[in-house]
Amino acid sequence: xxxxxxRKLSLILIxxxxxxxxxxxxxLTNYYMSEMSxxxxxxxxxxxxxxxxxxxxxxxxxxxxxxxxxxASTRSFETAEEQKRFVLDNFDVDKKFLSLGxxxxxxxxxxxxxxxxxxxxxxxxxxxxxxxxxxxxxFLNPIFENIDTAYPFNFLQTKGGGIDFQVTKTQExxxxxxxxxxxxxxxxxxxxxxxxHDKFFSLFSxxxxxxxxxxxxGIIIGSSSPQIYPVGLDLKATLSSHPAFSNSKTGQxxxxxxxxxxxxxxxxxxxxxxxxxxxxxxxxx
Numbered sequence: 001x002x003x004x005x006x007r008k009l010s011l012i013l014i015x016x017x018x019x020x021x022x023x024x025x026x027x028l029t030n031y032y033m034s035e036m037s038x039x040x041x042x043x044x045x046x047x048x049x050x051x052x053x054x055x056x057x058x059x060x061x062x063x064x065x066x067x068x069x070x071x072a073s074t075r076s077f078e079t080a081e082e083q084k085r086f087v088l089d090n091f092d093v094d095k096k097f098l099s100l101g102x103x104x105x106x107x108x109x110x111x112x113x114x115x116x117x118x119x120x121x122x123x124x125x126x127x128x129x130x131x132x133x134x135x136x137x138x139f140l141n142p143i144f145e146n147i148d149t150a151y152p153f154n155f156l157q158t159k160g161g162g163i164d165f166q167v168t169k170t171q172e173x174x175x176x177x178x179x180x181x182x183x184x185x186x187x188x189x190x191x192x193x194x195x196x197h198d199k200f201f202s203l204f205s206x207x208x209x210x211x212x213x214x215x216x217x218g219i220i221i222g223s224s225s226p227q228i229y230p231v232g233l234d235l236k237a238t239l240s241s242h243p244a245f246s247n248s249k250t251g252q253x254x255x256x257x258x259x260x261x262x263x264x265x266x267x268x269x270x271x272x273x274x275x276x277x278x279x280x281x282x283x284x285x
Contacts, residue, residue, distance in 0.1 A: 044252070044264050044281050045266045045279075047207060047266075048211075048266040048267070048277060048279035051211060052277050055203075055270065055275075056270045056271055056272050058200070059275070060272045060273075062179065062193060062195065063163060063272075063273075065097070066179070066191045067181055067183065067191060070183055070189070070191040072086070073086060073125075073126070074102075074189065080126070097130055097193070097195065098129070098140060098144075098194045099129045099140075099194040100127070100128050100191065100192070100193055100194070101191070102124070102126050102127075102190075102191055102192075103122040103125065103155065104123055104189050105122055105187065105189070105190075106123055121155070121156075122155050122190065124148060127144060127147075129141055129144050137174075137196075153180055153192060155190055158180050158187045158190060160185060161182045161185035161186070162216075163180065163273045164180045164215070165177070165178065165179060165180075165273070165275075166178045166221075167221050167231050175198060176196070176197055177195040177201075177221065177222075178193065178195075179192070180192050181193065197222075201213075204222065204223070207279075209279050209280060209281050210225040210228060210280040211223070211225070211277070212224065212225070212278050213275055213276070213277050213278075214244075214278070215273075216274040217234075217236070218235040218236035218237075219232065219233070219234055219235070220232065220233045228257075228259060239258045241255065242255070243255055243265055243267065244269075244278055249268065249269050250266075250268045251266070251267055252265065252267075257280075262282070262283045263281065263282060264281045266278070266279045266280075267279070
């Protein structure tokens with residue numbers, strides 16, 4: 001069929017119109033994707049901001065309470081029973097505070113020191129179990145009596161006066177969050193605080209983001225998404241390219257996690273306890 005001039009012009013107009021529509025759709029798609037990505041990034045950043053302050057405040061509050069009691073208990077008492085009674089009378093009734101223990105460093109020339117044990121260089125001065133523990137947690141009482149041998153804490157991580165953390169899972173599948181808080185930079189006296197781990201991290205339960213906290217060694221100690229980031233996961237061994245391992249105090253980026261899923265991530269190093277908080281959102285678009 002022979003095209004007339006009019007048909008040729010109509011065909012050109014149609015082609016230009018289709019091209020314009022396709023171009024407009026491409027621009028709209030790019031704009032939509034950009035806006036959605038920006039919204040995701042803002043959401044992740046705001047979620048992180050909501051938790052950083054609260055977590056820092058909670059950890060510092062419990063550490064400070066423990067330190068005050070520890071320092072007061074090191075004053076002179078006539079008998080060990082009097083010291084124990086003082087600690088009991090001043091023990092915080094908050095049910096997150098399950099147990100407290102005070103440990104003193106042994107002299108290095110002590111021939112009885114077993115250097116293979118994390119507890120070898122420290123001797124317990126006293127341990128107090130919170131008497132307000134609810135009935136469903138009474139099974140913890142015998143655990144605390146033998147916790148030094150059953151679940152030893154490596155106090156050597158507190159060198160330089162830094163706080164250290166450990167999550168201990170008992171045979172009854174109960175998790176303890178343990179804080180070792182030195183009273184001095186030499187770590188000669190250490191207060192060991194045991195908290196109800198799940199109760200302490202219950203503030204994560206309301207978030208729809210992957211939110212987790214890891215210590216200076218890259219070990220996750222609290223998580224809102226245990227199916228992806230379980231407590232105890234060694235991030236340095238599993239995901240050495242994690243953006244939060246950078247020298248920056250805060251940051252935001254995208255990366256592929258150990259599940260090969262692209263994530264929008266925001267992170268911030270807490271001002272207390274040498275911990276890092278992370279908030280993530282899967283970005284599979």
